[in-house]
Amino acid sequence: MIVLNGVTKSYLTGSQSLQVLKGVDLQVSAGELVAIMGSSGSGKSTLLNILGLLDAYDGGNYELDGRDMSGLSERRAAELRREMLGFVFQSFNLIPFKSAAENVALPLYYKKVARKEREHRSRQLLERVGLLEWAHHLPSQLSGGQKQRVAIARALAATPRVILADEPTGSLDSVTSSEVIDLLKELNSEGTTMVVVTHESDIAAECGRTIRLRDGLVESHGHV
């Protein structure tokens, strides 16, 4: 599903160029649940952004579902994100003035799905994450765990091939953390490929495989 070959990325900080990724090789097969671990500054967030087509890479190759991802226009990247990818963020990133149901339906809106169908699908997904009763609540009226479950439902809305989660439990206590991880595992078992960036080893332990990053390089690929 995901194949990276020698992917490099550097940022300009002032006059200095900082190389964050120094040639990352990795593969994620369809249906896998992979954790990416590394200390802060290891480049794991940058890697996730590149995987999510949110950021461009400088060198190397990235193939998503067999397609080359180099030199995408912003429009094409947006289309691919819409069709292929779902995102779960550490800070949830729900739109504050939209209800849970509206947040979940948003990717479908950009996918030009009809209103009725969007509403139906959004309710279905909220039910799936156990929050149907909260459909009309604003994010500010939800707890952290609930927010993240809404965010997961939103990531699922457009039936993506891959879900990319950036520290999905980073803002949650241990009880809700395990709830969220259980939910992600459940979705994975239903066939969605999942890449989870984390620095917590007990979260990584729940995943099928752990890829360790260190100083912009893959240190270990874990057991396939």
Next chain:
Amino acid sequence: MRWWERDPWLELAQVFLRNPFRTFLSSLGVGWGLFMILITVGASNGLEEGVKADMGNRVKNSAFIWGKSTSMAYKGYPRKRKIELTSSDVEYLVENATTLQAVAPRNQLGGWRGENNVTHDLKSAACGVFGDVPVYKDIDPVIVTEGRYINQRDLDDRRKVAVIGTRVRQSLFSRDEEVLGSHIQIQGVNFTVVGVFKSQQTGEDAEESENSIFTPYTTFNRAFHMGDKVGWLSLLIKEDVRGDTAVAEVLRLLKAQKSVHPEDPRGFGEWSMAEIHEEMSTVFRAFRWVSFVFGGLALFAGVIGIMNIMLITVKERTRELGVRRALGATPANIVVQIMMETLTLTILAGLIGGIFGVFALDTLDSFLVSAEDNGIFRHPHITLDVLLNALMTMTILGALAGVLPALRALRIQPVDALRT
């Protein structure tokens, strides 16, 4: 994004209502701008209408010409020769002038602050007495309230008939006396009253007009020994001809006919309602433009306010816009969203200002009407084209105001937005 869909509008409402007071304050400027345009243009229209009404509802395309002394010798005639118009000049103009609809010769006896010259039984009055032709009523219309106006058979038969103004009637007749068919003496000559008229003008002009008596031109000249003399010519200019063009043609023809030097500035006197009307219209057109420009500047300031708030909004919503991009919104989606928000805010504010403007003008108008104020300010109003122009200007300005915030929003990269 299609405008008839419900969602973009729901979303706009959500965005605006998130901070209703700020939204209201920011859009106040545009509403105020449109309000100002409508009020100032409406007021200048009211002033124009008032001033023109004060000039009397005279026919706009009329002019008057009379003979004076020449100031230049020409073709053997000395200077200071007194020019007198005659009926043959009228015929000549009717045949040769291309800019005129009608030519009416006119003569007058008595008039403003004259001696008593008209009697009926034991009553007498000082009136303006005129010798007229039927076409004069197209040049200076009056409302005939009883009987009829002068007609061609009166002229052909030199009938001794008279059409009197309502004030003449008041002076000479008692209230319930039958007027039509009665006799009056004008400088001792008997005339039969065949009609009564009142003026279309107001104020002193009307009083003077209604203190007049119209008699057939031919009868008048014979009765009062005028011979062939014409006091002055009243001209009705064709609708599509400018007043000064027509007057110039008539003067050229008359100067040739009367052997007056073509360059002589004297020789004839002229007074043109048409020219005055054109000058006034020019002044008021300029007035309206100035109003529109100043209102437009107010509108511009208002639109800057909206642009400013949109820039702030975009900044505040960096994260939200980034999330949208991550969820698959294309750059075009974002541009359309910001443009739509800016335009909607502008148009909504403008419409509210416009409604208030129209309402204010209407209130002022009905106040003036109920106060029966017939001063030089009356019936303030705006025309549909002014309203449409104002709305169009506003929409264009609103669209321009959206460009900068939209570009700013476009520069937001999802990664920047999501960096925590």
